[in-house]
Amino acid sequence: MRSPIEMPLDPMLAKAVKEVPDPSTVKGGLAFEPKWDGFRGIVYFDGDEIEIGSRGSKPLTRYFPELVEAFRKQLPGPCVVDGEIIVRTGSAGSERLDWEALSQRIHPAESRITRLAKETPAAFVAFDLLAVGEESLLDAPFRDRRGRLEQVLANVAAPLHLSRQTFDMATAERWLEEFEGAGLDGVVAKPVEAVYSPGKRIMQKIKHARTADVVLTGYRVHKSGNGVGSLLLGLYNADGQLMNVGGASAFSDKRRLELIEELQPLVQRDEAGDAVKGEGERSRFSAAKDTSFVKLRPERVAEVAYDQMEGWRFRHTAQFVRWRPDREPRSCTFEQLERPLAYDLEEVLS
Structure with a gap:
């Protein structure tokens, strides 16, 4: 597979903090996003082939054929997207994340993978863009990467999603309280001027204690x-x-x-x-x-x-x-x- 960046790439990580940080204390400010409780996945698409890298060394591609199909159909061209694989459960109006159903998706049997892809289909929430075409964006500030990501995903539909974002501290604090009721894990704070640093804890995560x-x-x-x-x-x-x-x-x-x-x-x-x-x-x-x-x-x-x-x-x-x-x-x-x-x-x- 062709890619303008190294494969597989260690995802950028977050360090735990006790409360939502004040954006005014960080040069350039902070962007806040929900913390999705799923499998971290970096999606490599060269215009033909799809590979889903995990936080570890084990690729996730074979376990989520429904996502591979969605990426191939909906991504407008070659790119590398960072995000989270999730499984939704519940009826309309009362859906939430289902970690147990998601964990069941990692199975060695091809027949079971095929069955679960239909019974408990996964979704993908994108929150960063690492490359587009032949251009690597690793050295671009997050502000620019997010803007390019919004352009790349402008026309996608479920099961592909763009993660919500706010620059308002009060909104992030409200998300921390409300979104847990949908199974989310907390809130992530991202320095808007930070470049993408594989394997390093540049972001901050706020979870309930x-x-x-x-x-x-x-x-x-x-x-x-x-x-x-x-x-x-x-x-x-x-x-x-x-x-x-x-x-x-x-x-x-x-x-x-x-x-x-x-x-x-x-x-x-x-x-x-x-x-x-x-x-x-x-x-x-x-x-x-x-x-x-x-x-x-x-x-x-x-x-x-x-x-x-x-x-x-x-x-x-x-x-x-x-x-x-x-x-x-x-x-x-x-x-x-x-x-x-x-x-x-x-x-x-x-």
């Missing part, structure tokens, strides 16, 4: 074989059933070893005195991984930080904050969780 009190249900041993790799977390549902809601990790080497000793009194043991093990859920992403864990008696409560829920689970890995010896495990229910008000995804895309 929340905490919850959860029951400790087990732990996985670190991949090194030493210490705790992650804590397994649970919440009680309305029927009194303890549900797995995710895990917490990112401990230092020292803390991992301390946790092994600290959690020993809670380890469930069989008649022979050996630790009782459980087996975690497997997916195509974890098929080769050890998903076993040490079961703990559900007697300890921890406070964790999380950003959002995906169904009944934390969307991303939670962060351990502190132990809560003052809380009874049975008091740790889903009722404590903050639920965003519903917001129609179509309103975000239009």
Whole structure:
């Protein structure tokens, strides 16, 4: 495939900040866009062939044939477009992003790929233009790249979309609150004078920060074989059933070893005195991984930080904050969780 820029290219990234930044503090100002919760994809089109690069080294092209067809039909000419692959779910007026359906699209079987392309078709939200024709735009400021992108996508229709943008801080703050109800991940702030810097965290991302009190249900041993790799977390549902809601990790080497000793009194043991093990859920992403864990008696409560829920689970890995010896495990229910008000995804895309 011919391309005026390197293939594959590492996408430009964003660093996390706690609140929407003031555009007046950045030379040239900031542009704000919704943070789409999907698969990052860089689309290379040479006028004939299509290749969809991912944030990693694995191309996504074969998994989204419906997008390949849309790109070939709708893109006006050779170009390289940066954006996000998403899957929409729900009925008209109450659509939202569906991460679970999107993750199911990565499958080795060709027959399943073909079926899911019809059952859960993907969409693509474009937010940057890296090349057009034989011209590389990597050294152009974002202001210019965005203007050229609007020209290239002037006549596209679903499943291709142009991401919304605002220069107004108050609007970005409103988006942060409202768009979560449609399954979005937050807001991204982009310096309008910045060139495209592959692999570097030039942009800023603002996501929701929340905490919850959860029951400790087990732990996985670190991949090194030493210490705790992650804590397994649970919440009680309305029927009194303890549900797995995710895990917490990112401990230092020292803390991992301390946790092994600290959690020993809670380890469930069989008649022979050996630790009782459980087996975690497997997916195509974890098929080769050890998903076993040490079961703990559900007697300890921890406070964790999380950003959002995906169904009944934390969307991303939670962060351990502190132990809560003052809380009874049975008091740790889903009722404590903050639920965003519903917001129609179509309103975000239009």
